Amino acid sequence: xxxxxxxxxxxxxxxxxxxxxxxxxxxxxxxxxxxxxxxxxxxxxxxxxxxxxxxxxxxxxxxxxxxxxxxxxxxxxxxxxxxxxxxxxxxxxxxxxxxxxxxxxxxxxxxxxxxxxxxxxxxxxxxxxxxxxxxxxxxxxxxxxxxxxxxxxxxxxxxxxxxxxxxxxxxxxxxxxxxxxxxxxxxxxxxxxxxxxxxxxxxxxxxxxxxxxxxxxxxxxxxxxxxxxxxxxxxxxxxxxxxxxxxxxxxxxxxxxxxxxxxxxxxxxxxxxxxxxxxxxxxxxxxxxxxxxxxxxxxxxxxxxxxx
Amino acid sequence: xxxxxxxxxxxxxxxxxxxxxxxxxxxxxxxxxxxxxxxxxxxxxxxxxxxxxxxxxxxxxxxxxxxxxxxxxxxxxxxxxxxxxxxxxxxxxxxxxxxxxxxxxxxxxxxxxxxxxxxxxxxxxxxxxxxxxxxxxxxxxxxxxxxxxxxxxxxxxxxxxxxxxxxxxxxxxxxxxxxxxxxxxxxxxxxxxxxxxxxxxxxxxxxxxxxxxxxxxxxxxxxxxxxxxxxxxxxxxxxxxxxxxxxxxxxxxxxxxxxxxxxxxxxxxxxxxxxxxxxxxxxxxxxxxxxxxxxxxxxxxxxxxxxxxxxxxxxxxxxxxxxxxxxxxxxxxxxxxxxxxxxxxxxxxxxxxxxxxxxxxxxxxxxxxxxxxxxxxxxxxxxxxxxxx
Numbered sequence: 001x002x003x004x005x006x007x008x009x010x011x012x013x014x015x016x017x018x019x020x021x022x023x024x025x026x027x028x029x030x031x032x033x034x035x036x037x038x039x040x041x042x043x044x045x046x047x048x049x050x051x052x053x054x055x056x057x058x059x060x061x062x063x064x065x066x067x068x069x070x071x072x073x074x075x076x077x078x079x080x081x082x083x084x085x086x087x088x089x090x091x092x093x094x095x096x097x098x099x100x101x102x103x104x105x106x107x108x109x110x111x112x113x114x115x116x117x118x119x120x121x122x123x124x125x126x127x128x129x130x131x132x133x134x135x136x137x138x139x140x141x142x143x144x145x146x147x148x149x150x151x152x153x154x155x156x157x158x159x160x161x162x163x164x165x166x167x168x169x170x171x172x173x174x175x176x177x178x179x180x181x182x183x184x185x186x187x188x189x190x191x192x193x194x195x196x197x198x199x200x201x202x203x204x205x206x207x208x209x210x211x212x213x214x215x216x217x218x219x220x221x222x223x224x225x226x227x228x229x230x231x232x233x234x235x236x237x238x239x240x241x242x243x244x245x246x247x248x249x250x251x252x253x254x255x256x257x258x259x260x261x262x263x264x265x266x267x268x269x270x271x272x273x274x275x276x277x278x279x280x281x282x283x284x285x286x287x288x289x290x291x292x293x294x295x296x297x298x299x300x301x302x303x304x305x306x307x308x
Numbered sequence: 309x310x311x312x313x314x315x316x317x318x319x320x321x322x323x324x325x326x327x328x329x330x331x332x333x334x335x336x337x338x339x340x341x342x343x344x345x346x347x348x349x350x351x352x353x354x355x356x357x358x359x360x361x362x363x364x365x366x367x368x369x370x371x372x373x374x375x376x377x378x379x380x381x382x383x384x385x386x387x388x389x390x391x392x393x394x395x396x397x398x399x400x401x402x403x404x405x406x407x408x409x410x411x412x413x414x415x416x417x418x419x420x421x422x423x424x425x426x427x428x429x430x431x432x433x434x435x436x437x438x439x440x441x442x443x444x445x446x447x448x449x450x451x452x453x454x455x456x457x458x459x460x461x462x463x464x465x466x467x468x469x470x471x472x473x474x475x476x477x478x479x480x481x482x483x484x485x486x487x488x489x490x491x492x493x494x495x496x497x498x499x500x501x502x503x504x505x506x507x508x509x510x511x512x513x514x515x516x517x518x519x520x521x522x523x524x525x526x527x528x529x530x531x532x533x534x535x536x537x538x539x540x541x542x543x544x545x546x547x548x549x550x551x552x553x554x555x556x557x558x559x560x561x562x563x564x565x566x567x568x569x570x571x572x573x574x575x576x577x578x579x580x581x582x583x584x585x586x587x588x589x590x591x592x593x594x595x596x597x598x599x600x601x602x603x604x605x606x607x608x609x610x611x612x613x614x615x616x617x618x619x620x621x622x623x624x625x626x627x628x629x630x631x632x633x634x635x636x637x638x639x640x641x642x643x644x645x646x647x648x649x650x651x652x653x654x655x656x657x658x659x660x661x662x663x664x665x666x667x668x669x670x671x672x673x674x675x676x677x678x679x680x681x682x683x684x685x686x687x688x689x690x691x692x693x694x695x696x697x
Contacts, residue, residue, distance in 0.1 A: 008515040016509060109344075117348035119532040119565040121539055131545065138518035139545035144511075214508050215535040215565055217346045223506060258504070259512045279478040279502040 017251025018151025026199020032238020042225025048207025062125035077200020236300025338395030340406030357607030361614030370621025439694030452689030457488030560604030
């Protein structure tokens with residue numbers, strides 16, 4: 001395997017990790033702070049991608065599209081919280097799973113009704129459509145680098161907000177003792193709403209930046225949701241830092257594993273056996289990692305301080 | 309008033325008896341296709357293609373009014389089985405048309421053919437029922453699954469590709485397509501790469517492709533995977549240095565998402581929207597006018613299926629009670645196929661021409677596959693000799 005291939009794999013792993021982080025960040029806050037299981041979080045990613053498609057057709061400008069999509073994703077998150085999720089906080093986890101699963105089905109079908117069942121795609125913005133020549137024949141799109149930096153920027157902003165602002169302090173306090181925070185005169189309902197809205201917006205943002213690389217189709221967020229849950233379990237529920245670390249870890253392991261598993265196995269076994277086993281093993285790697293974490297460090301890699 | 313009411317009731321009773329009498333005369337066709345989830349577009353094409361044929365004949369096939377019952381198998385074998393058995397047992401349909409996917413067909417096959425109801429597949433053509441397990445009640449109007457990949461192997465030979473990089477999703481159909489390709493391809497397969505089903509990011513695979521010494525890539529990436537692969541292939545700048553051949557990857561269901569990135573890519577198939585024959589041109593024009601999109605092979609196969617049933621019923625004079633006569637009438641395939649030559653083999657799978665196709669952009673900015681040349685004439689599948697029929 002050449003150095004270039006390894007480099008590309010690492011870049012892809014980072015990029016996948018950033019995408020996972022954007023989704024997992026909201027999920028871990030909602031799950032950690034509110035103790036609320038939101039299966040519909042993955043569908044917000046799909047909503048973001050469709051919003052990007054819609055606004056790009058409407059405006060023709062990518063910058064405007066990002067802004068409008070973020071605003072709409074936030075709004076949709078807040079509306080869902082107000083009309084549906086708010087009434088579920090005090091219900092059992094099973095009720096939450098059922099209700100949010102219903103939302104997945106509803107929004108997936110809605111996307112199909114509005115945009116049709118065929119796979120859609122959008123072009124990356126003109127400014128970032130260039131690519132870097134890596135080898136004689138292979139180019140790496142600039143847009144992909146930009147998504148890594150966008151994810152990093154969001155991670156830093158989120159970390160600063162949660163660690164150093166008043167709202168961040170309340171979020172951390174609300175995660176441990178919501179009753180106490182409420183008794184001190186803080187509107188915990190409003191706090192939850194903000195957390196929820198921002199979480200939805202981040203997942204939507206992931207959808208927007210992923211739309212030009214991957215295709216837009218109904219149900220595109222469903223698989224990512226499962227991986228996002230793996231990320232928050234590995235990182236520690238409710239911990240932004242943990243989600244960041246775990247997302248990068250999962251992104252790198254998954255991407256490298258897929259390419260290396262077959263190569264490594266074929267060094268030991270015969271090629272056709274390696275070809276059979278390699279892909280299957282590669283897709284199990286992150287779950288094996290999660291199982292290991294659950295056994296040896298059940299609180300996660302970087303657990304939230306005092307968290308449940 | 310009382311008298312009036314009695315009359316009304318009498319009229320209603322009479323009316324409903326008449327209606328049910330008329331209903332009993334109807335030809336009942338049950339359709340089991342996938343209409344939910346990402347592959348819903350394929351099932352929708354089948355429904356649209358079949359409906360277009362029905363509309364052109366004023367809702368009648370072989371002179372009989374058709375009662376079409378469309379069911380969604382949700383791409384779940386248990387759901388498909390449930391829907392199929394209820395079509396056969398509760399609705400007592402005369403024909404079942406389905407499915408899109410081979411694993412759905414495997415789920416519904418047994419109960420339908422055992423009830424001696426004719427099952428016609430407008431798309432799925434697994435090898436399972438082409439050989440030893442062929443059935444007198446089962447017909448396929450599309451192709452045998454391996455054939456398109458076998459034709460791709462021939463195309464690779466004709467185009468002079470010596471080293472080909474193959475990549476498919478890691479499941480049965482993916483592995484079947486690689487096998488089919490290797491069966492006819494005479495050069496060297498440099499790599500066999502298996503990606504997960506629903507793969508998102510192909511850049512690692514593209515990196516391997518660029519460092520391999522292959523002249524061409526052969527792939528089978530249906531649906532959203534194909535859209536992502538083709539777009540990423542073009543973005544990585546590989547389209548200039550390497551040929552791209554595929555089956556079910558660049559078709560009319562994925563081209564709206566691939567657009568310019570797919571232009572010039574090669575495919576294998578038994579049909580293209582611009583296949584030069586009058587029936588086909590009329591079909592494509594009528595289809596686009598009605599549904600607003602360019603039909604793919606799925607719609608064409610469903611349209612052919614409706615015309616096949618039409619021809620068979622006309623031949624038997626509408627009498628469906630003699631199953632052997634109905635079977636013989638279907639087997640004759642005495643209808644104008646949009647593909648031109650079309651006949652059934654002894655295993656009830658088609659014998660037809662296969663072509664090399666190329667993606668083109670039409671003057672109005674829409675994309676479709678285009679007929680280049682015929683690669684194999686009257687091509688039959690390689691399982692038919694195992695079928696004792």
